[in-house]
Amino acid sequence: MMAGHLPPxxxxxxxxxxxxxxxxxxxxxxxxxxxFADVTTNGGSNRSQILFVENTQGNETMKDxxxxxxxxxxxxxxxxxxxPFDEPTLAEVMAxxxxxxxxxxxxxxxxxxxxxxxxxxxxxxxxxxxxxxFSEAKDGYLTNAGFMLQQMDLFFSxxxxxxxxxxxxxxxxxxxxxxxxxxxxxxxxxxxxxxxHRESISEFKRKPLGEITDIKGADELLEPARLAPSAMNxxxxxxxxxxxxxxxxxxxxxxxxAFMTDKVNKVSVGIAICHVWLAAKHFGKEVExxxxxxxxxxxxxxxxxxxxxxxx
Ligand SMILES: Cc1cc2nc3c(=O)[nH]c(=O)nc-3n(C[C@H](O)[C@H](O)[C@H](O)COP(=O)(O)O)c2cc1C
Numbered sequence: 688m689m690a691g692h693l694p695p696x697x698x699x700x701x702x703x704x705x706x707x708x709x710x711x712x713x714x715x716x717x718x719x720x721x722x723f724a725d726v727t728t729n730g731g732s733n734r735s736q737i738l739f740v741e742n743t744q745g746n747e748t749m750k751d752x753x754x755x756x757x758x759x760x761x762x763x764x765x766x767x768x769x770x771p772f773d774e775p776t777l778a779e780v781m782a783x784x785x786x787x788x789x790x791x792x793x794x795x796x797x798x799x800x801x802x803x804x805x806x807x808x809x810x811x812x813x814x815x816x817x818x819x820x821f822s823e824a825k826d827g828y829l830t831n832a833g834f835m836l837q838q839m840d841l842f843f844s845x846x847x848x849x850x851x852x853x854x855x856x857x858x859x860x861x862x863x864x865x866x867x868x869x870x871x872x873x874x875x876x877x878x879x880x881x882x883x884h885r886e887s888i889s890e891f892k893r894k895p896l897g898e899i900t901d902i903k904g905a906d907e908l909l910e911p912a913r914l915a916p917s918a919m920n921x922x923x924x925x926x927x928x929x930x931x932x933x934x935x936x937x938x939x940x941x942x943x944x945a946f947m948t949d950k951v952n953k954v955s956v957g958i959a960i961c962h963v964w965l966a967a968k969h970f971g972k973e974v975e976x977x978x979x980x981x982x983x984x985x986x987x988x989x990x991x992x993x994x995x996x997x998x999x
Contacts, residue, residue, distance in 0.1 A: 749779055754841040755969035758911045758962055760884040761841060764849025767814040767877035771802070777816070780839075780876075784818065787838045788964070790831040790957065790976055790994065795823040797868050798836075801858060806873060808856030814849075814875035819858050821868035829950055830993060832871040833957025834964075839874060840916070841965075849879030854918045854951040872954055888914070894922050905930040907970060908998065911962035918951035924959045925990055927982070931998050934982040935960055936990035956993050963996060973999045 772780075777800060784798040801817040820836055822828045836852075843850040853873035857863070863870055885891065891914050899922065900909050909926055917923065923938040937956040940948045967974045979995040986992050 749776075749783070749842070749846040751783070751838075751842050751845065753845050754838065755911070755965045757841045757845045758914055758965065759888060760886070761844040761916075762883075762885050762890075763851040763916060764875075764879045764881060764883065765812045765851055766880040767812070767849060767875070768880050769803070769813065769815050770878065771815045772877070780816075780818075780843075783842055784839060787835045790834045790960065791825070791827050794825050794828050794831050795868060796832070796835065797821040797866055799858075799862070799866070801862060801873075804859075805862050806853075806856050806858055808853075810853075811856040812851045812853060812875045814851070815877040816875070817853070818874045818876065819862070820871040820873075821866040822871050824869045827994070828869075829871060829953035830957035830960070833954035834961045835957075836872065836874050836954075837915070837958040837961040839876075840958075843876050844883065847879075847883065848876055849881070849883055850874050850876040852916060852918070852954075854954070872951075892920060899924060900926040902926055902929060902933065905933065905998075908933065908963050908966045911966040912959040915955070915959040915962045917955035917958065918948070921948070921952065921955065922959075923952050924956045924993075925987055926963075927987060928995070932979075933963065933996045933998065934979060935963075935993040935996065936986050937993055939989055939991050960994065960996070967996075967998055975999065 771777075781798070781800055789796070797820070799819045799821065801819050802815065803813060803817075806817050806819075818836065818839060820832045822832050840850050840852070851874070853875055856873055858870060858873070893913050896906065896909060896913050899913055902909065908930075912924065912926065913922075915922075915924075925936045925938070926933050927936070928934045935956060937952055940952060964974050975997040977995050977997060982995055983992040
């Protein structure tokens with residue numbers, strides 16, 4: 688019997704399980720290739736340092752004034768110096784997590800600082816530290832978590848710290864028990880042992896702008912979304928509307944892959960929305976996040992509605 692062909696006596700349930708198994712088998716090489724494709728080994732551990740600036744009291748402090756510029760050079764870091772950061776640095780990181788902009792103000796969020804012994808799972812990037820997001824499981828909470836934690840990803844990169852989203856690993860049971868909220872995702876961080884930044888846009892492996900939007904005249908807001916990181920680099924976002932009203936959608940996962948991809952894709956679209964918001968702020972515009980019934984009822988084929996951004 689040829690692989691992929693079932694005897695006719697098999698029930699519908701067995702047939703679905705069979706197809707699911709084949710899909711997973713097909714995905715394994717893709718998953719492994721994607722995760723490790725971007726690891727660069729050039730650049731030693733002493734090439735990058737935390738870039739401190741002085742605050743008004745003359746103390747050294749990290750900055751977040753160039754998050755927009757950082758969009759054009761950030762990359763995932765998977766090789767770390769495992770020496771932990773000192774307490775003041777970690778305190779500053781954690782203080783920053785309390786000042787993040789949210790997509791939805793009514794969703795309770797908790798960000799915990801974890802170390803390597805607190806996390807486990809497939810394809811874990813070994814780092815000295817991890818941020819773990821826990822959230823109330825309300826409508827939009829995964830996208831909200833992506834939107835918020837991407838501000839940390841850029842903050843780290845701006846300050847000479849490497850970071851990498853971790854879609855598969857999880858905190859240990861002991862850590863999970865300590866929160867009443869639902870665990871969403873991890874962000875590994877630490878001193879990078881590989882080149883921290885890309886040197887040009889051509890180093891980003893991304894879809895062309897025309898594949899993620901049909902809006903004309905808003906490239907300055909949507910090019911940053913194009914460059915956003917996403918799980919498996921899937922980039923499953925699409926933007927319609929016009930330069931003043933941008934509707935965000937995400938590709939609907941197929942029945943067979945939804946259980947693996949749904950969560951991380953919702954997080955990923957929040958990351959792209961964060962980049963649009965940062966770009967708008969950079970160009971002196973405000974963004975109002977709203978839900979638009981008409982946009983919700985008329986998604987592009989194969990997509991589902993996420994949120995609308997009113998650019999003012
Ligand atoms: C939600 C999410 C989950 C991710 N999960 C993993 C992961 O488990 N392991 C990993 O090595 N990279 C992970 N990544 C990183 C992506 O593979 C990476 O962002 C993408 O390939 C683009 O590369 P870049 O971040 O260097 O631009 C994840 C990214 C996102 C946004």
